[in-house]
Amino acid sequence: MTATHAPDPGLSLRERKKLRTREALIGTALDLFSERGFDGATLDDLCEAVEVSKRTFFRNFTSKEDVVMAPTQDMWMAFTEELDRRAPDGGTLLEFLQDALLAAVDRMNDQDWPTRVRLSRRLAARTPSMDAHGLHFCDCTIRTSLATLHHRLAFDDPRDPRPRLALDLLVAATRCAMETWVDLPREPGRTAFAGELRAAFAAIPSTVTLPATPRGTAPGGSD
Amino acid sequence: MTATHAPDPGLSLRERKKLRTREALIGTALDLFSERGFDGATLDDLCEAVEVSKRTFFRNFTSKEDVVMAPTQDMWMAFTEELDRRAPDGGTLLEFLQDALLAAVDRMNDQDWPTRVRLSRRLAARTPSMDAHGLHFCDCTIRTSLATLHHRLAFDDPRDPRPRLALDLLVAATRCAMETWVDLPREPGRTAFAGELRAAFAAIPSTVTLPATPRGTAPGGSD
DNA sequence: TCAATTGTGCCACTCAGTGGCAAAAACCTA
DNA sequence: TAGGTTTTTGCCACTGAGTGGCACAATTGA
Structure with missing residues (x-):
């Protein structure tokens, strides 16, 4: 934990240093808040631990919540990049x-x-403000991605709500998958996460037709 | 605006008074923030306008964001109540x-x-922290509703992600509908909102099969 | 009229987040 | 290696959200 990542070469010393303090802030924040709770440690505590001024912290992150959400946000940023790069292969939008x-x-x-x-x-599960921040970032991702989709794909009606619903569905399934993956025993890596994702994705189509069966209705069918 | 609602009768004087200051806070907050921006008016400004101490404000609302989100939250609270009351009629869960x-x-x-x-x-559209707060409340609504569904309906697998996905889909469609309804010309009432809701709901089923057609693919089909 | 209850006002306090400016580190050129 | 330029950092003072404590006032019920 708090591993000092060797930043990618090919960057100037300045850029590497900046990346290193950024990583240190993320790692230390996760350790500190996990140990003492999000509200149990102040920003000053964090900055003191990393030996950085509070001013520097806010040059790297927008808020106290932001630093903790960095790992997930990295994933979503990679997602939007992929959307820009990849070519659709004739399948459905959801695929x-x-x-x-x-x-x-x-x-x-x-x-x-x-x-x-x-x-x-x-941490997010027990810190409302953090969870809110994460949800908001997801929402921003959805909006950005929606713009990309409209730019790259052809839809009959620019106001068609379905692309947006598809993105919401993707985010919902992802959050679902992440929730179960986080608490998996033996804490497997991202391959297992990809597996959970596939499982959640597979559940999407039949969500629409899922019947609402009242509890207590015997299989025999009286009532 | 800032209408002094006559609180329901049958309440004690104390309760009516409390409801009235609550309503005054909501109405004045909406006026004040709409005029000067969410960050352009402080809580002290609001409390001064309503002639209430800041301490009293925080006995009614959890945060500065909270007071502005009250109208939408009322709707979602009514929704969870309805979930508890209504009997499924044999249709799908989404219906x-x-x-x-x-x-x-x-x-x-x-x-x-x-x-x-x-x-x-x-206001939420141009105030990230407000939007985040609203999203978080929706998420809480989803969790509460999910518990209600599991309590009242019969699902094969208690870990089936589909009920949760259905709720996410409902929330997404609702946010969609609200977004278009908010900017409708002539600012129609809740009947028009119900109409937008139905339209968004109707778009859900075909979202799953929506194809991803690259832009620029001529109808003739060369490429 | 007198308790008990409950909502309110006031005060001091912590802490997140911002702006400005000067010092330092890194970069680039000669 | 010395020069000036640019970027990053540290420090400091400040605003404003949110909290805890306690005394006071208003409602309630007897």
Whole structure:
């Protein structure tokens, strides 16, 4: 934990240093907040631990919540990039979106991305303001992606709500998958996460036709 | 605007007074923030306008964002109540949820509910923290409703993600409908909102099969 | 009229987040 | 290696959201 990642070469010393303090802030924040709770540690505590001024913190992150959500946000940013790059292969829009997300997960090859996401999600589960921040980021991702879709794909009606619903569905399934994956025993890595994603995606089509059966209706069928 | 609602009779004087300051806070907050921006007016400004101490404000609302989201939250609370009350009629789960929401909208018979929702949503659209708060409340609604569904309906597998996906779909469609309804010319009331809801609901089924057609693919079909 | 209850006002306090400016580190050129 | 330029950081003071405590006022019920 709090591993000092060797930033990619090919960057100037300045850029590497900046990346390193950014990583240090993320790692230390996850450790600190996981141990003492999100409200149990102040920003000053965090900055002191990383030996950085509060001013510097806010040059790297927009809020106290933001630093903890960085791992998940990285994934969603990779997703929007994939949407821009990949060519649709003749399948449905939902399949296109799912492929893009799986490709994005595949790019999260930082060795402790899974650990960080787990810590992050567990914190979010018991910190309303963090969860709200995460949801808002997802919503921003949806809007950005929607613009990309309209730019790259052809829809009959520019006001058709279905592309947007498809994106919402993708995000919902992802959150579903992540929730179960986070608490999986033995804490498996991103391959297992991809598996949960596929399972959640597979459940989508029959969601629409799922019947509402009252509880207590015997299989025999009286009532 | 800032209409002094006559609180329901049958309440003690204390309760009526409390409701009245609550309503005054909501109405004044919407006016104040709409005019000067959410960040352009402080809580102290609001409290001074309503002639109430800041301490009292926080006994009625959890945050500055919360007071502005009250109108929409009322609707979602009515929705969860409807879920508890209504009996499924043999249709799909999604239809059951949609009926419950339409019934909830039907209960929003306060004469200036539409105006308040409009002001509220327009503020949220340009205030990230407000939007985040609203999304988080929706998420809480989903969790509450999911528990209700599992309590009242019979599902094969308690871990089946589909009920949750159905709720997410409902919320997404609702947000869609609200977004278009808010900016409708002539600012029609909740009947028009119900219409937008039905339209968004109708788009759900074919969302799953919507093809991803690359832009520029001529109808003739060369490429 | 007198308790008990409950909502309110006031005050001081913590902490997130911002703006400005000066110092330092890194970069580039000669 | 010395120069000036640019970027990043540290420091400091400030605003404003949100909390806790306690005394006071209003409603309620007897």
